[in-house]
Amino acid sequence: xxxxxxxxxxxxxxxxxxxxxxxxxxxxxxxxxxxxxxxxxxxxxxxxxxxxxxxxxxxxxxxxxxxxxxxxxxxxxxxxxxxxxxxxxxxxxxxxxxxxxxxxxxxxxxxxxxxxxxxxxxxxxxxxxxxxxxxxxxxxxxxxxxxxxxxxxxxxxxxxxxxxxxxxxxxxxxxxxxxxxxxxxxxxxxxxxxxxxxxxxxxxxxxxxxxxxxxxxxxxxxxxxxxxxxxxxxxxxxxxxxxxxxxxxxxxxxxxxxxxxxxxxxxxxxxxxxxxxxxxxxxxxxxxxxxxxxxxxxxxxxxxxxxxxxxxxxxxxxxxxxxxxxxxxxxxxxxxxxxxxxxxxxxxxxxxxxxxxxxxxxxxxxxxxxxxxxxxxxxxxxxxxxxxxxxxxxxxxxxxxxxxxxxxxxxxxxxxxxxxxxxxxxxxxxxxxxxxxxx
Amino acid sequence: xxxxxxxxxxxxxxxxxxxxxxxxxxxxxxxxxxxxxxxxxxxxxxxxxxxxxxxxxxxxxxxxxxxxxxxxxxxxxxxxxxxxxxxxxxxxxxxxxxxxxxxxxxxxxxxxxxxxxxxxxxxxxxxxxxxxxxxxxxxxxxxxxxxxxxxxxxxxxxxxxxxxxxxxxxxxxxxxxxxxxxxxxxxxxxxxxxxxxxxxxxxxxxxxxxxxxxxxxxxxxxxxxxxxxxxxxxxxxxxxxxxxxxxxxxxxxxxxxxxxxxxxxxxxxxxxxxxxxxxxxxxxxxxxxxxxxxxxxxxxxxxxxxxxxxxxxxxxxxxxxxxxxxxxxxxxxxxxxxxxxxxxxxxxxxxxxxxxxxxxxxxxxxxxxxxxxxxxxxxxxxxxxxxxxxxxxxxxxxxxxxxxxxxxxxxxxxxxxxxxxxxxxxxxxxxxxxxxxxx
Numbered sequence: 001x002x003x004x005x006x007x008x009x010x011x012x013x014x015x016x017x018x019x020x021x022x023x024x025x026x027x028x029x030x031x032x033x034x035x036x037x038x039x040x041x042x043x044x045x046x047x048x049x050x051x052x053x054x055x056x057x058x059x060x061x062x063x064x065x066x067x068x069x070x071x072x073x074x075x076x077x078x079x080x081x082x083x084x085x086x087x088x089x090x091x092x093x094x095x096x097x098x099x100x101x102x103x104x105x106x107x108x109x110x111x112x113x114x115x116x117x118x119x120x121x122x123x124x125x126x127x128x129x130x131x132x133x134x135x136x137x138x139x140x141x142x143x144x145x146x147x148x149x150x151x152x153x154x155x156x157x158x159x160x161x162x163x164x165x166x167x168x169x170x171x172x173x174x175x176x177x178x179x180x181x182x183x184x185x186x187x188x189x190x191x192x193x194x195x196x197x198x199x200x201x202x203x204x205x206x207x208x209x210x211x212x213x214x215x216x217x218x219x220x221x222x223x224x225x226x227x228x229x230x231x232x233x234x235x236x237x238x239x240x241x242x243x244x245x246x247x248x249x250x251x252x253x254x255x256x257x258x259x260x261x262x263x264x265x266x267x268x269x270x271x272x273x274x275x276x277x278x279x280x281x282x283x284x285x286x287x288x289x290x291x292x293x294x295x296x297x298x299x300x301x302x303x304x305x306x307x308x309x310x311x312x313x314x315x316x317x318x319x320x321x322x323x324x325x326x327x328x329x330x331x332x333x334x335x336x337x338x339x340x341x342x343x344x345x346x347x348x349x350x351x352x353x354x355x356x357x358x359x360x361x362x363x364x365x366x367x368x369x370x371x372x373x374x375x376x377x378x379x380x381x382x383x384x385x386x387x388x389x390x391x392x393x394x395x396x397x398x399x400x401x402x403x404x405x406x407x408x409x410x411x412x413x414x415x416x417x418x419x420x421x422x423x424x425x426x427x428x429x430x431x432x433x434x435x436x437x438x439x
Numbered sequence: 440x441x442x443x444x445x446x447x448x449x450x451x452x453x454x455x456x457x458x459x460x461x462x463x464x465x466x467x468x469x470x471x472x473x474x475x476x477x478x479x480x481x482x483x484x485x486x487x488x489x490x491x492x493x494x495x496x497x498x499x500x501x502x503x504x505x506x507x508x509x510x511x512x513x514x515x516x517x518x519x520x521x522x523x524x525x526x527x528x529x530x531x532x533x534x535x536x537x538x539x540x541x542x543x544x545x546x547x548x549x550x551x552x553x554x555x556x557x558x559x560x561x562x563x564x565x566x567x568x569x570x571x572x573x574x575x576x577x578x579x580x581x582x583x584x585x586x587x588x589x590x591x592x593x594x595x596x597x598x599x600x601x602x603x604x605x606x607x608x609x610x611x612x613x614x615x616x617x618x619x620x621x622x623x624x625x626x627x628x629x630x631x632x633x634x635x636x637x638x639x640x641x642x643x644x645x646x647x648x649x650x651x652x653x654x655x656x657x658x659x660x661x662x663x664x665x666x667x668x669x670x671x672x673x674x675x676x677x678x679x680x681x682x683x684x685x686x687x688x689x690x691x692x693x694x695x696x697x698x699x700x701x702x703x704x705x706x707x708x709x710x711x712x713x714x715x716x717x718x719x720x721x722x723x724x725x726x727x728x729x730x731x732x733x734x735x736x737x738x739x740x741x742x743x744x745x746x747x748x749x750x751x752x753x754x755x756x757x758x759x760x761x762x763x764x765x766x767x768x769x770x771x772x773x774x775x776x777x778x779x780x781x782x783x784x785x786x787x788x789x790x791x792x793x794x795x796x797x798x799x800x801x802x803x804x805x806x807x808x809x810x811x812x813x814x815x816x817x818x819x820x821x822x823x824x825x826x827x828x829x830x831x832x833x834x835x836x837x838x839x840x841x842x843x844x845x846x847x848x849x850x851x852x853x854x855x856x857x858x859x860x861x862x863x864x865x866x867x868x869x870x871x872x873x874x875x876x877x878x
Contacts, residue, residue: 137576138617143700163698168641169632173700174613174707178577178802179665188666190799193608193740202607204740204798226618226709227627253799259602261582261612262701268613268801270665301632301643359643360629360692362707363617 005101006285008426013106013115016049023429030276034128042131044077054121056080070099082134086221086240087366097281130275132182134367139175141371146347148376151388170348170356176268183274186438190269192253207250210408213374214321214384217245217273218350220368227361232306235351244274244416244433245371274433286420288314288344304352313349319418326411327401341375341382410439444540445724447865452545452554455488462868469715473567481570483516486715493560495519509538521573522806525660525679536720569714571621573806578614580810585786587815590827609787609795615707622713625877629708631692646689649847652813653760653823656684656712657789659807666800671745674790683713683855683872684810713872725859727753727783743791752788758857765850766840780814780821849878
């Protein structure tokens, strides 16, 4: 639903939020968890321009009259746990957004008072440490890009790239929640078993085919009770918000371990997420239809089909991957963009993922993390991982530093970015999801 | 290490702990989480005979002098969270066990005082509700029985039942932590996509091939930090204890969904665990060598090989599965035993699972749950699931009620049991892991 919080003409009294190139204008208001060096316990905050507003401490000072309709939102913020905010009814999250939009607005009346009231809880983002948005309890990774699935399948089964279940099932698997880390955390190259020579026994050592995967993370809002599926018509209301997600993958470990129970240690060494969660409310102007199924594809089964989801269940987010190598940094070269793809090109919507995930009665918990799977598109420059971009290493990338890349080398830094644009609306961004490979 | 806590001659002043057929003699002392109807917040307790000693409330009353060497143990118990006990150094857990063994002992001196001191914290097990041992954050399921893997493989690939990686890798996958439930919780038959007719589109409906899997759960003790693997020589010290685990499986959903990323909704509708965790200390007399690898099998790679683990890293636990159907209950028939197998027949030891799981740097957290995978043995009566016992339904089981079973029907109740026996030692049991199928 579009309301005044999306009004592009609204400016903030936080000047940096009005800059044309900010990712965090007044219309975004993403939530995250931060701390200060002297006070390491994480608190919740909202990004506004280059500042962060401390919601946990602000909440402790608000009177019931001041909090008004946002009382439940601030009570959740007071816990310092984003899962408590995710667990709120969607209306309560919306009330919090409206409160913040008004409080940070450079409107005519009362701006001096509002500014004086909130300024003590405003900190420069440069002065705080960001944490993962919450201590994720459950992480599920989907495989929702048909372009990615087709590319990967084609490498292994040229005549039959897509498995027969793909167009019926939003394929997913349980990921490892403990090793989800926040953007900026170094990623150690994993050791593991690989079998480079299929005629010889496997060997144990550092992965040589280390890759990133460009994904979006979907944070679950209210959960469901075990045994009580979420119908597709209600699934939309269980989306709390989106972040960026890099599902680092060791392709050589994966190839040797994944039969018959799926990826395990090839993924669980690290999964990076961006620190800021862009709420579903903020994304309202950027919704779009589900991807049009190609002629001849089966319709989704009834439990995955909903008219509103088909017409508006997609998210129009543009996603980008940038790489810098150690040599590029030495040479002062800027990051090079490896790909650009669109979240709207997913074969399955987030609501379909939620309906499918709970269709067997599995319970989702507030703040659970769902990965979209690698977001690739139909063109070569929209391939969301090196496995696809270099076609298993057979087509190395040429970099401006004169280097080439088949897979990631030590010192390589991968940065994911995402943004939404639409005429008549402020551009909003996701910040970044960054990780550098440590040997 | 064997000490006085294993001395079979020690009797308890809790009379029921001295019964020949108790599963919880003074030598066992398993830990669990319970509540009373009027006080629903779970507390930690230890099972002794048919009683439970309330460790959380006892801890709050103990003076430092009384707690002595067990002070850290009781401080952890005071939290009511078994993860806090798992996180202790193993010596602190041992100190707690010794304290409890002495306090509950019917020794000559001071028994009246001890009994008077502890009796207020003793409750009949029949009067309390048991909970899952802790709110599991991560659950990983292994596939460590070569007999199970060979049987299942033979159904699908008769000429090549074991995949080439099996004898090198302790195969495992990430399971769903949120849907782990305690024994006694009804298990709803899941709905899901299946494709009974491979020439027709898939259908959505109740699973028709519902199965149990007889497993043991391994609770992780102290964890490790991300990026810091646990070497095989140290892995033993990261085992906190064992429980029973039933990895309920919908075989028809599994067959259609599992390619290429492994089992997902076919497993995540419910996983049952027994309420009592038998500590590693309690199991010390029942350790045994790792399974002897058949002639010609490769030796474990270096990171999975440790002499002490090979000679004593196994657990000699006998495991059993019992079934009652609705008709059997109507006819007053006792449960029928479907299988008996031995945990010592696993191809991989728990220490190897932990070393492998962390070899890529993945962090284990205190209280994480590792499933052994279905524990089957070399003989037909040692097959740990119906898929194997009925050979995919082709050899139905005949039951004393005149019924037959290929897979589980509504109303069927599956009970797992486990125990350890050795000459000169008290028999210790695991209690039960029970679940009834609700339609």
